Amino acid sequence: MIRCEELVKIYKTADLEVVALQGLDMQVNDGELMAIIGNSGSGKSTLLNMLGGLDKPSAGKLFVDGKDLLSFGEKELVNYKRETVGFVWQNNARNLIPYLTALENVELPVLLKGRRCRARAIELLEAVGLGHRFKNKLSELSGGEQQRVAIAIALANEPRLLLADEPTGSLDTKTSDQVLDLFRTLNQTMGITIVIVTHDPLLARKVDRVVQIRDGKTSAEMIRRESYADELARLDAEDAMSGQQESHIEYAVLDKAGRLQIPAGYLDADGFKDSNKVRVEMEEGRIILYPQEMMP
Numbered sequence: 001m002i003r004c005e006e007l008v009k010i011y012k013t014a015d016l017e018v019v020a021l022q023g024l025d026m027q028v029n030d031g032e033l034m035a036i037i038g039n040s041g042s043g044k045s046t047l048l049n050m051l052g053g054l055d056k057p058s059a060g061k062l063f064v065d066g067k068d069l070l071s072f073g074e075k076e077l078v079n080y081k082r083e084t085v086g087f088v089w090q091n092n093a094r095n096l097i098p099y100l101t102a103l104e105n106v107e108l109p110v111l112l113k114g115r116r117c118r119a120r121a122i123e124l125l126e127a128v129g130l131g132h133r134f135k136n137k138l139s140e141l142s143g144g145e146q147q148r149v150a151i152a153i154a155l156a157n158e159p160r161l162l163l164a165d166e167p168t169g170s171l172d173t174k175t176s177d178q179v180l181d182l183f184r185t186l187n188q189t190m191g192i193t194i195v196i197v198t199h200d201p202l203l204a205r206k207v208d209r210v211v212q213i214r215d216g217k218t219s220a221e222m223i224r225r226e227s228y229a230d231e232l233a234r235l236d237a238e239d240a241m242s243g244q245q246e247s248h249i250e251y252a253v254l255d256k257a258g259r260l261q262i263p264a265g266y267l268d269a270d271g272f273k274d275s276n277k278v279r280v281e282m283e284e285g286r287i288i289l290y291p292q293e294m295m296p
């Protein structure tokens with residue numbers, strides 16, 4: 001669904017250049033539900049904006065749903081944003097009009113697309129579990145319900161890809177869980193690919209793959225040992241203690257040039273700390289790193 005190769009984004013301001021993405025490689029499969037995590041300023045939102053066609057990369061390759069985004073002109077970009085992607089933001093106010101009802105809020109974008117809208121808007125609200133609240137004004141809905149209206153709007157154009165930037169950032173744990181459950185249901189029933197940018201470690205634990213970005217590059221991937229659905233089924237069957245097992249296996253990302261980012265903290269050990277060299281040995285199918293002065 002998504003293929004980024006050596007993606008670079010440089011922001012130029014009057015007196016400064018910021019390299020927000022520094023040759024980022026990432027793939028997302030069709031129908032995947034995955035999360036992107038990383039420290040503040042690591043480039044997550046920049047990447048999401050590139051994927052959504054809201055901004056253009058400075059260099060690299062970017063394919064979404066078989067389309068080469070870097071080759072797009074203005075018109076193709078507008079079509080792409082209208083037809084291929086949907087967005088969900090942390091801040092609902094960006095999407096919603098408080099004095100209109102849930103139904104009117106969803107009808108609006110459907111109307112703009114020139115379809116028969118009421119039936120479709122009701123269908124979308126039912127898909128996000130709000131079939132019973134569509135006559136309520138936005139101001140009468142809870143934060144989680146408002147976020148679900150925003151998700152219904154994002155689905156109005158039947159996008160193949162849903163991009164969510166901190167979608168649970170302003171919600172409590174229980175409501176965040178409900179929004180994530182909704183993403184999972186939409187992912188399974190509609191086959192829509194979903195990419196979530198999040199700071200929330202609990203949310204990240206619940207998706208099957210997490211990509212970590214460090215300094216504008218992918219540095220690690222956490223892949224579930226078993227799917228979340230399988231884990232829930234197993235936990236139901238076993239006692240609660242088995243939930244202590246780590247849910248994900250962490251992989252460091254190896255780029256095409258053979259570069260590897262050692263996970264944060266590993267190089268704090270004695271011998272590695274004050275050196276810019278490590279000794280690399282191949283041993284029985286393993287690659288082992290030794291501090292410079294330590295002989296194997």
Ligand SMILES: Nc1ncnc2c1ncn2[C@@H]1O[C@H](COP(=O)(O)OP(=O)(O)OP(=O)(O)O)[C@@H](O)[C@H]1O
Pocket residue numbers: 011012013018019020038039040041042043044045046047
């Ligand atoms: N429009 C812009 N002009 C200049 N610099 C920018 C712009 N947008 C982002 N940056 C810079 O690019 C870098 C990456 O920013 P980005 O917003 O992608 O990070 P992030 O990982 O999403 O952070 P956060 O988690 O805090 O939202 C930062 O150093 C940021 O200051």
